[in-house]
Amino acid sequence: LSYIQPCVMFPPPACLQCYTCLFPAISPLDCIKLPQECPAGQRCLSSIATGRRGALELTMYEKSCAIPSQCGLSGQKYISGLNFNYTNVCCDTDLCNGAEHVAALGWGRVTLCLLLALGLLLA
Template sequence: MSRSQLVIVLLCCLPLAACLHCYTCLFPAISPLDCFKFPQECPAGQRCLSSVAIGRRGSLQVTMYEKSCAIPSQCDVSGQKYASGLYFNYTNICCDTDLCNGAVSVAALSWWRAALCLLPALTLLLA
């Protein structure tokens, strides 16, 4: 394999870093099943986030579930936030593979998305 072919093959792999897809909830949900999630392409450098926040007032407990893309500083942190008249204790967990913040394994779909990311580079290779 010549050097130019090797460079082209390596360049074909670069778009994968910018093509991370994560689930995003349309609205924060009070049940993991209520999260109307859809795949979204994240900006470069972001990760997939799953967040659980628990708020209490007296005997009332509300749990909120969120999924989204996140900047690294939002990842793997816990804290408190105020929303809907309650203070919530939250925990954010992040991951780095396609659709990893969903409940269902989608390894085959991840391979398909990786192939789509490579398509522009492959057209340059074949041209």
């Protein structure tokens, strides 16, 4: 008797191609989107986070691959002195998370922009 491995009988699911931003983006600038093959079982993620302090409002956009438990989540994250409310949305077709047209800044530039904006508010 020969043993047949289950993965031979049932090929693994195809991996999705999803956009990934090189850096998180602040609107209305654009993230530098690169296609990436996600690990098996992952989905394409788009995340939008909005933070406010007084009249200052910043929106950050992220794109990546995600495990299914990250999909549909909403909550708060704290970045550079601001609380951001975020929402994660996932999709299941190749490059389906490319909808937003916002430009990317590196984390260092994002932090610098946030600190400068906070400095202006506090001055």
